[in-house]
Amino acid sequence: MTGVLITPVETFIDKGKTKDNFLSLVDNTSINKGKSKEIFQHSDGSKSIFEPIDSFWLRKRKSAIKHNESSDIESLENQEFQDNPVHYINEDNDSDDWEEIDLSTCQDQLDDLSESKPLPNKTIQITFEKPKIQYKARGITKIERAIRQNVHKAHLLALLAHGMIRNKWCNDEMTQAIALSLIEYDLQALFDKALVKVDVKHANILIIALQDLCKWWKNYFVITKPGIRNRAYHEFGENNEGKIAEDDESFSDCLTSINVFRRSISVGEGSRDTSAQLFVAVLRSLGIPARLVCSLQAVSFKLARKNEAYTTRKKDNDLDYKGSTSSSMNDEAQRTLGLGKYKLGAKGKNRSSSKSKREQSDDDDDYSSPSKQSRVDRLRKSCSVLKNSLKKDNSNGLQNSNAPPIFWCEVYFAAYKKWFCIDPVRALVNSPQAMEPASNDMDNVMAYIVAFEQDGYIKDVTRRYASQWGARTRKLRVPVTKDGYDWWHETLSYFARPYERKQDNEEDAHLHKLEVSERMPTSISAFHNHPLYALERHLKKFEIIHPKQPIIGNIRGEPIYPRKNVKQLHTAETWLREGRQVMIGEQPLKHVKSRIYTLAKRRAANMASLYDEEPPESGLYGEWQTEEYIPEPIIDGKVPKNSYGNVNMFKESMCPIGGVHIPINGIGKIAKKFGVDYGDAVVGFDFQARRCVPVIHGIVVAKEHETMLLEAWHEYASHVEAMNDAKREREVLTRWRRLIMGVQIRMRLYNDYVKQDSSDMEEGESEFYHGESEGESELYHGDTEEEDNNYLVNVVNKSGSNKLHETIGEKTIIESNNDKSNTNFSDNMDIEDDFVRIEENDTSTEGSITWDDKDEEMYTEDKNEAINIEGGFIREKE
DNA sequence: CTGAAACAAGTCCCTTTGTCAAAC
């Protein structure tokens, strides 16, 4: 219970203030709290959401009455707790109808209250139930999801590129030469021996050789930096202004060039990732075409749990850093303590066995140590780490130092026809299960494991390492879209080996086998959308398990079925849209409540509910209960239609027997003209604003009419086309005419007035310019001739300082006011004969006839005057 | 104490056959 203390103002409370206070009380306690209302029974029998005040502060007030005088308090008490608005509201037992507050009554009471006495100087305690904490489950929006997925994809590509570069460096001759120079001769000879022949015996030699090589590498290469780790989305986000600080540990693994890579192997220091990469170089230098394997740590596109991610990481950071810096030591500890659990690493358990000699020689600097300093460092580290690891061992801290890697290698064992994984840092050979990080490991998320081959090709080998591929790992990847588009698959296909190799096919088969033989999940939720297993409880509305055999397991008493027995169901109508019909005699397997989507259906449902009718249910059928839709035949040229007068043509196979679908819109008109029976072909539906509109594409007619209709259609179409062409031609010519006219006007006026009489221009120039800019555009782009003519008229009017054109100007204005269409001042211009002829021929254009007539008339009449018009001049450019 | 399950709350998707008036 939460207490809220409301301390009334000490002195008089003015009217407005009181009102506010009470309104806020109403708001806070009743409306906002919504569900968590608690109704208290008062001593007078009334109810309210407030605790009765007979307890604490009523007692207090009674004592106050004793001590002071104040009958005021009593009256106030009555008003405040029996007549106050909150109380009034709660007398209405219908607690849901808060909006039915009669505010006028409230106001009256508030008025009464404020007009009475000042509130007592007391503390009022109102106690009510603590509302449940309302958290906002911030759903990720579609756009945000898309952004995140794109970031994820971009990151994946970057990581792929990173891996490709490092893989290329592993092939660097210099690096391999350095590597070879570091390896003891005996060990090289062992590899040579192992590679002589492909059989189990030699394969076992290779395993031993690899183990020895790992051990040497572990001693040789000191891990001094952390490598790549997974990042939460928000670490790139708002707080960090989109980037990770450059002093961040992640940048420590940033090898700027291959020279740094080479230096790293000669010095024997670097990150754990570099260690694995260099180990691949070492293997390749020995003639083993090892793969560089990387678990791509792309930023997750899922909504990050900020706090959790952050705290987990923070908590782990110290340990992690220690773990990685002291890795070589942990290896020591591992060697003595941890390897026993791995079948192939067991031999390394006892250091004083046959291999002790070689290992001692490591301390004797036989495995070239690049500098004294680093050797001393390493020894010092070994000592301290030995202590650490012993401590850790006692406190069970070994596991952290044993964390699965981001980079490792794979070596192909032809004898076993398998790729064996090798983690050189932990000296593990063929322990794929040890590469999978814990599911709660924030720094290492296993989602995409790619192998970079020596020849540069890339292959996805995730299934070899993910123990819960279907239940977990798959869900961390870019999802395959509903139409089956798999971005990751397509992306990798660009880097895949373009030709098939036997060993690749074998590997694919093996990976597939691993996928389908994945062990069953142990939690119910992991069965949700599992690709192999299904529970009845997770079935969707339109799903069923058929047949209900076999039951392949049980979890908490629930039978587990294979996912392939989960079948999709549809209503009979939906099946029809798929071009299938329910076979006669089949009963629905499941009944579901029909959903109402369209306005029409909603209205029908509302009507039904008025008569208390049951909401309609629809039966669902499986595909095996349906058959291919058998269309009705066309008899005597009569096309069978549905209740809407159409023909369902969702699939071409649904075309009535003896009929043909002519997918041409508008051909129905032709059919109608010929009196041929036809039906509009409905090929689908459009949805807009809750309305369903059939999409009609062409018609269905009897086959015998097809040729005739098509011919008629082509004829009609060509006719329409010709008409359109003619129309277009007319439009084009009109535009040309206007253009040429305009140019001629301009030229003429320019020649007559600008060239010959430029001194006269100055007088009316500014006015002139003002009126023209608009006119110019109209001359070229104007819609009608009329407008063009008006323009000319106006311009002429404005220009008038010349005696000669005065008369013309006035005359024109009068004409334009009386009848615009007859005002064609442009007609005064010279028009080339052939152009005019075009217009004359085109009798369909009314305007041109008028124009031609006018032209003759005016040209002859006003020739001399027209020549002197100033106003027709058109300015070149602003 | 931890992890799974249940629950809550948010977003997205699915849907599957009109009518009327004005303009052309």
Add this chain to the structure above:
DNA sequence: AGTTTGACTTTGGGACTTGTTTCA
């Protein structure tokens, strides 16, 4: 005169996801 076009309107349940609480 007949045809075409455009405006009108705008649910809600299930799936899915994420976050919190509860419980074994």
